[in-house]
Amino acid sequence: MISCTEFIPAYSELFKYLEGKQGKSALIDFWDYLSDIFLTNLKDDVLKNGIKGCWIYWGKTLEEEAADFTMELDEGAGEFSITMHRCPSKGRLLEYKHLEPYRDYCEHCDVLYRRILEPLGYTYILDRSQTDEAQCHLSIKSNNPNKDDILPEQTESKHR
């Protein structure tokens, strides 16, 4: 059995395998697939709670991943951010002496989450300039913060 604590190297090696076999487009296709089929909980949280759904989603996952981070939410402004002081995934990959991480491992974060959030009306900005030190900054902003408190569920019920 592969433990969930061994997933990150398995994931990084899969990126290498897919790109090596079928090129970068195959890797992007895989990330799109994984976003659609696996990140349904993020989508559900945001549909139900607006920008606060990001707080709920990442609050759970980052604690389970034992990340070193600061997370901020301003519901009135429709803004959410994560300052990742030490990413548990990239940090682990950098610590392994016997394997080389996929050359742009953190790109998957840009593809997977952007694909969920932009269609829901959010601007997704991920600063990956310091990922060599397992650090990044994520900013998510509602494109219409005044309406962000009118949740899709409420909007739906008004139309009934």
Add this chain to the structure above:
Amino acid sequence: MTKQKITRKASDNQYLHKDFHIAFNYSLDYLRKNMGEGAVKEYLAQFTLTYFAPLKQSILTNGLLALKEHYEKIYKIENAEYRMQFSETELIIHLLASPAVMHIKNNGHPVSPLFRESVSTVNKVICQDTAYESEVLAYHEENGAYRLRFFKR
């Protein structure tokens, strides 16, 4: 409208994100659907040769004890229920239910038909170029339980 801010250190929490089992399952299933069964086995072999290189090295030095200690550690992390029979020439592991398979199923996701390769292919490749071999004696799709045997060639 509230403003909230939290800061967490790595030491505040235990590293155990079980949803990674779901992502791994979908990774295998993506390969199966798009590139076939051979690609699943080839990828798992490539991953195993790279990631488990230190374990393979430890088997060369310490024999089956290295495998026993590896799986004891993994099962403890995952809070798995298991039995082991161990001697210098044989190690039999009986995993009563796979925490990976159970987490995937309990969260409503279908388990890939090739998920068992994460047991059979991975352990076969771990044993390559060592004095040992592995064989899956039994595998139960419904809960991922298995009986796995390592033995001297």
